[in-house]
Amino acid sequence: MDRMAELLLRQRLVTPDLLVPAAEREAPVPGRAGRGRSSRRSRPLAAVADGVVALEADLLQLGHVLSAPLRARLAELDAGDLGQAGRALVSALSAQLGGLVVHTPLFRRFPESVPADTVEVYVRRVFSVLLQRPEQPCVLCGEAAAVHPVSPCAHLVCRACWDGADYSACPICHRRIDPGDPFLRPADDVYAPAVGWHGRVPETLTLLGLCADPAAWARDLLGPLLSRQAAPRAEDREIVAEIVDRFWPESAGWLPERIPARETRAVVLATAVRHGDLALLTRHADTATDVLRLLHALMGGDPGLRARLPRRTNLSRPVRRALLAALDRQALPYLIEDLHRYAAQWRHMAEVLHPYEFHRRHPDAALAFAVLRGTPLRKGTPMADVLLERAAAHGDLLSFDGVRLRARTFAGRFEAALRTDPREALALLSRRPGELLRRTADLARRLPAADLAEALRAAAPHVSPAVLIATLGQLRTPPGGTRMFLPRGGAARIWAEPDVREELAPETVAALTAVLTGEMLRRAAALPSVETALLDEELSDLLAPEAERSASASLVRLPRGSVRPLPRGERIRLFLHWAEPAGHRVDLDLSVAVFDARWEFAGLCDYTNLRLGANAAVHSGDLTSAPEPQGASEFVDLDVAALRATGGRYVVPVVFSYNDVPFDDLVRGFAGFMDDPGGLFDPLAVRQRFDLTGPAKILVPLVADLWSRTMRWVDLNVSAFAGIHDVYEHEGRLARLGAAAEDAYGLGERVTLWEVACWHAAARAREVVVRHRDGAVSRHARRPGEDAAAFASRLGARRVAACGPDAGTTEADLAVVLRDDVRVSEGAQVYALHPAHLDPAVIRSLDAADLVGMLAPRRGDPAGDKWAGDKWFVHPEACVGQ
Structure with a gap:
């Protein structure tokens, strides 16, 4: 699947044009409107309609439904393009959930092999869902209510937005409805297993929306990512790089005057340099560390400067001159300080930049490198005379011992x-x-x-x-x-x-x-005001993100330290999958360490002990290599009640690289957990999936508390040195790490997403609706003369105020909730930890980093303008304080 299509799908948006590989598209037939694939236009239109229904059946099995605009767009494709789009969409959704192989559609040669009666397959699946979980999202209004299948096509709508009285066709596919009854009724045999179901029936259906204008969507997505001040996740850096590169040079006009997050800035600048645009360096590289991050990004390294040094690659002479000019523009005290802050990296990069070659054109840059490298300077030589003359103007900063220059740092x-x-x-x-x-x-x-x-x-x-x-x-x-x-x-x-x-x-x-x-x-x-804000009190279990640069890419983006309930089922299945590079054996191990209430070791389940107790924890067996294309997978089943019976309270899952290979070297690697899966690997049962990345060799994703049936998301890469890694070797460290995480996050009074949401609501909204833990809903209106601080304090008290019967049905303009089963206005800003119901094409979806990033300081802010510092005294990187 096209990379941009994958980014769209993360946002639950689909564009058929991007799902069809560009190489597969043929030139239009002269004189014919549309895409003009004459060899496929002979395919009957009925086959396309059947193909759309078959695709809907496959998507339903993955827990997804098509919005009305997306379905209409897919129906416009010819049979060949529909087949390409369908296979790509099903495979990509399976991969998002951690599918170990490319999932084959229900009909293998889709759409050519679609049977005559695809509607029967789809209808059976719809009733299988509704009879177990009637509260599903309406594909028209998005409200989670009791929906009904339209007769005879079975598309799900609610009576609130359509009842069949005024419109004689299905509002989704426009097929004529049954004149006797607009809604289907279940047949006698509807309890029989639905055709083609594997594993469980989906608990809720996720709505896929249509992205009609990818460029506009990309620009809207890029804006908030570029405005964040916190260092970005690796997956967010990839999104920025892909969008800027894909839409260059148009994307150059989308860049703001200032990109606060310096790692994001490095990604953008690297893309610009690769496209030959060096002018952006003047605007966006205002410290020496910006240039270093850019060098790392250009050479395929980490712009966060955390990973191992990248392999040096040669730079063209114009690029070297531009980078040295950017360094030379910096105030000399801060240029020297920045070079010393990352001394090893700069010595590494000096071999590529050749700063002494341009010592006359860029003397400050050459001088800073001479101080860093301890270069001997002999008076009377051309370069030494130039640099010593510059150094004499900074006698309070530099001293010369007759051979080398030395600096005094801040x-x-x-x-x-x-x-x-x-x-x-x-x-x-x-x-x-x-x-x-x-x-x-x-x-x-x-x-x-x-x-x-x-x-x-x-x-x-x-x-x-x-x-x-x-x-x-x-x-x-x-x-x-x-x-x-x-x-x-x-x-x-x-x-x-x-x-x-x-x-x-x-x-x-x-x-x-x-x-x-x-x-x-x-x-x-200072942000745009809203009429009504809707908040979930349970947001107090989620911590506000502080630094996410090392966070794993995951299905559910939980800020580190947050607490969530364990899956409801008694059986939780952990899974691990990886593939090793050719010629290198990689042995990963999925392990579980169990501790009692005092953090004393109570047992383990790993390759050395496949069963803990009778069946409290069961390991699938040890695989010691993972050659392509199949890779390797390991599973551990946990029985919550049986684990408690063994005396265990805390469970710490761990992924070990047994033979000390960093996760970065993997072709692919991911892990996660499922809730009562219906088969070995059940995509509908996946509750969390996260990637294995970075130079680490041990990952602790969470700490589970069996007494409270909760888990704390910690996402910690643990240090390791050469050797064999398993639970026996690291038992004591895992106990200390788990206890420290529970103590540091559980006892500390950190800022939560509830508090951040209250700041937004109290400062921006006229009224706030709160959904409380016990199911109560209350409305809080701003009082006359009440300022934001007083309103926020009143919201933070979490008292259930008196409210009218419609408090829970008001359309919100800002919603910060756990699940998006809410009524919102078109274009509303919505944060949902578990988005599924609302059409992402008609709202503005936010994540936790967006909620925090919207509170970044802005240029032109009167409060900021009251404080002005001379560039020689105020280091640019010391202002935002990443």
Whole structure:
């Protein structure tokens, strides 16, 4: 399937033109409208209609239905294109759920082999769904209600939007309806197994919408991704790269004046450089680290600068000159500091840039590299004379010992000031807002609250929302628990230690948090207002994302530390699949470690112990290689009740690379879990699927608590060194890691998505409807003269207010919910952890990072303009504080 089509499908959008490979398309026949495939136009139209129904039957088996516009568009395709589109769509949806092979459609030579009566197959499947789960989304209005199948085609609509009285045809396919009754009734044998069902009947059906204009969709999707300040996930970087490259040079006009997230910026610049556009460097490369990220992206490396150094590739002379010019434009103190921050990477890249070749044209760049590399400078030589003359103008920064230049860095000045005079340290940090926010919790123990609050008030408008959220969590979490330090990504060591810091005074915490929450509310108030916002109280179980650069690409995008219920069934099946590169054996192991309530080891299920207890946990067996094309798969079945009976409380699933091969080297690799599957691998039973990526060799995706039947999503890549990896070797580390994660995330007062949603609603909406945990629904209207802070405080109290009978049926303009079984206006902004019902073509879908990213500081903001710093003193990367 085309890469752009895959991106569309992630958003539950489909465009038939992109599902048909470009190489398969033929030139139009002269004089004939449309695409003109004359050899296929002889195919009867009835065959196309049957093919659409057969495709609907296959999609129903994967838990999906077509929206009315998408079905109409598919019906316009000729038989050949419909076959291409159908096979690609079914395969892609299967792969999203973790299908181990390309799923063959129900009719193998679709559409040529479609039987005469495809409607009977489809109708049987529809009734199989409705008799077990009648609450399905209407494909017209999207409302999750009791839908009914139209007679005789069986398309699902609700009586609220269509009853057959005024329209004599199906509103979806326009087929004539039964004049006696517009809706089908189940036959006597409807309880018989439906034709072609494998495994379970889908619990809910997911609506696929039509993307009529891919370019417009791409531009709308690209905008929020480019405006985020937090470092992006790897999958989001791939989306940005694909869209910018696919629609170049048109996409160059879609770029904003400023791209805040520097890793995203590097991806965009790398695409521009590959297309020969070097002008964007002047606009978007404002630090030396921007140039380093760009170099990594150009060479196929990680623009986050976390993974191993990429293999150097040669650059053309114009590109080298442009990159050195971008470095030379930086203020020399920060250029030297940036090069020292990533010293190993810059020494690696210097071999490609050849900075001394252009020492006269770009003397500051050459000087910074001479300091970094400790290059001997002998007076009287041409390059030494040029560089020493430049260095003499910065005597407070550089010193010359007769052979080499040495620099004094900001970090050294700050640490010296912190030891002797914290007020001087605060003055230094006030020029670097991001650094100030990161150190706020420490400074709050050294400085008067009033002084620190004043500094925060000036710095906060320049800092990314992710850093503000992290700082709020640090201030509000009392000591006594566990401090957990996560690496920036990759396989660096995760560190945890008891929090023995001095407790902050309550009035200090109140003063500082008021400044930070006030800033978030101010930013939210600058966004477009809405009439009604709808929130789910259960959002308090989901943490607001802070840093997602190392997050795994997953089916359900859970922020790290969030809690969700375990699947309802008593049997949970974990799965792992991988394929190794040619000539390299890769042995992955799916393992489970079980611990009691005190985190004492209680048992394991892995390749050394295929059964835990009688059947509490059962392993499918150890595969030690995974050659293409089949790869290899392992499964572990967990019986929740039996595991509790063995004395277990906590279950920690782990993926080990037994023979120490990093996940990055895999051809493909993914894992996940299913709920009571109907077969070995049941796509409809998949509840989570996530990719295995990065330089790590051990992944801990979650920690399950069997007593509360919940799981905490941790998504941690654990450090490992050369050797054999299994539960026995890492038993103690897994216990410490699981206990630390439960303590750090469970006891800390971190910012949740509920709080972020309350900021949006309180600052933007006239009224807010809240769906509570117990099923109650309440309405909260803004009171006369009530400001956003007071409204947010009232919402945060979570009291069930009196409300009218229509509180739960109001159309919302902003919805932040777990499931999108809600009524919203056209064009509404909707975050749903589990989207399925609403047509993605008529709403604006958001994810958690969008909700946070919308609160980013913006240029032209009056609050930001009140604080102006000289470029020589304010480091650009220190403002947003990624």
